[in-house]
Amino acid sequence: MADGAPVRRQRVRVPMRLVSSPFYSDVAVSVYVKVAALAARPEGCEARSVRIASYLGLSVASVERGLKELTRPGPDGFVELRSVRRTLPGGKGQSALRTVRTMTRTEKFVWLPVAASEDLTPRQLRAYAVIVFAEKMGIALTEGELAGYLRHRSGKRAGQPITAAAAGEVVDGVEAARWVTVQRRAGAQGRHRYIAHDIAPEAVVSGGELVADSVLKEVQEGAEQPVEGVADGTACLLVGEGSGVRVGEGSLANRELPMTDSPDDEGVLISPAVGEVPVVEAAEAVENPADAEARSEGEGGVALRAGEISQPSSKPNGEKRSSKGRGASPRSAYTGPQLGMSPEIYSVLEPVHVLLERVTNDFVARKIAREVGRQLREGTAPDRLKHRLAARLAKVSLSDIRDPGRWLLGVALPRWGCGYQDCEAGIIWRTGAACELCAETVQDRFAARQRDQRLDQGLCPQHGTRPGPSGRCADCELDAAIRRPAQVPMAREPEGPERSSCAGCGCRIFLTGRAIETGLCKLCRDEADAPVAVEPAASAAPSMPVTCSGRDGDTLCTRRALPTRSVCLPHRSQELAGEVA
DSSP, rough: OOOOOOOOOOOOEEEHHHHHTTTSSSHHHHHHHHHHHHHTTTTOOOOOOHHHHHHHHHOOOHHHHHHHHHHSOTTEEEEEEEEEEOOTTOOOOEEEEEEEEEOOOOOOEEEHHHHHHHHHHHHHHHHHHHHHHHHHHTTOOHHHHHHOOBHHHSSSSTTSSSHHHHHHHHHHHHHTSSSEETTTTOOOOOOOOEEEOOSSSOOEETTTEOOOOOOOHHHHHOOOOOEEEEEEEEOOOOOOOOSSHHHHHHHOHHHHOGGOOOOOTSSOOOOOOOOOSSOOOOOOOOOOOOTTGGGOOTSSSBBOOOOOOOOOSSSTTTTOOOOOSSSSSSOOOOOOOOOOOOHHHHHHHGHHHHHHHTTOOOHHHHHHHHHHHHHHHOOHHHHHHHHHHHHHHHHHHHGGGGGGGIIIIIIIBOOOOOOOOTEEETTTTTTTOOOHHOOOHHHHHHHHHHHHHHHHHHHTTTTSSSSOOOSOHHHHHHHHHHOOOOOOOOOOOOOOOOOOTTTTTTOOOEEOTTTHHHOHHHHHHHHHHHHHSGGGTTTTTTTTBBOOOOEEEEEEEOOOTTTSSSSSHHHHHHHHHHOOO
């Protein structure tokens, strides 16, 4: 590519169900990427299948087969591609207008460069998509796991995954195309470590041989080299001439629509920490010590310090770096002593050595070393800090890190978590269990967001239901009724005269008249007055008993019997009650 030519940076979101589902073939993924990029234009995707095939370097039949798979409902009922036939008023047919399905907010997806669909074969593109997704999710991918996503499409083993050896050959092809860098046996438990690139690789053809620069140089320079000496009609795509085979037939979506990139790509990195804000103390400024002249410098610009291994300076002795630039202060360049880094700090920074080499400012490099030393002095284990750097570097792409020093100080080195020192991004480092404080903080923040959302929607903030005429929902009224104590009715005094019990028989009587004086009911009063009235007749009837013949339990009743009966009034009442019953 000539100097000044644009870099192919356009990317599209691809549903992960399309990559992982065996229902879709490899060519369907390539066709989806290209159609989604073309559909992002204001007029949509109007390219014919012949034009799409020329963009991807595939046959027309393969593209039509991929379009057919995308327009059919998948196993879960989703249709990834909509195609609308169009005809001019005169009856002349036009190419179909194709649009992709709008993905849901909770659906898994992966960002894929459009240039990768042009440079890679369909099977290599699918493997590249799996590698990108695993890298973003922090998954240590193996060739055996990658082989589970790549399946045979014909023959006796159609539908079955390919072998791990075949998957390794596919990865070698992606690496040869320089869309992936494979670090052999550099991952956990001796696994390969895959680093995916989202910028189209550079290529320089000299004398018929492909000369490849380093991946880091490609990312830093961000430019592409032209491909020369390519014969017409070959399947090799011309770099810088769009996505088509011939010059001038490139896809407009590749050159004029950067809007399909993620709107969040240009923003700052957001910390995925839970709990409190990142626990990091402000680094102190680097002063020029009074005894700076006493420090000796060795050959090659190496700052020598007793008991430490120093790293060579990237600038020759005596050369000063200019601090002037965009956003830089007009102060003079840093003239302090050169950086000397201890072996322990240098070994801790081993996962990010590739970024440390790109830090050209001695002041920033010194701040990085001091921050590592401070955390080690405060009790942070070296393996814990090393694991933190490796894990956070695996979640980003090297091309996304524009300022390595700022990223190391602001993203990689700070401890994320709550105030508990052993908490590492919501996980207790020694036990591996989830941090309860961070979990409570996450729940509180979720409850606060849910409450604000419900208030904006006019719902009850506690239950999420519509409030009634009283301003409270039915659940709130029920909770208030449960918390409200029951009202016990007060005992009322009976109206009328005062009541009491008869001193003779124990029945309830009104205290009126003679009952107030005697405390007896009428029958008991009559019984008390009876001996005076019947005494003259006692001689006439000597056979009638004078004392009651009844019993009160085991003892004889001592009350006087009625004149015409052998029992007293209470026992007569009991006899009458028995006869009625």
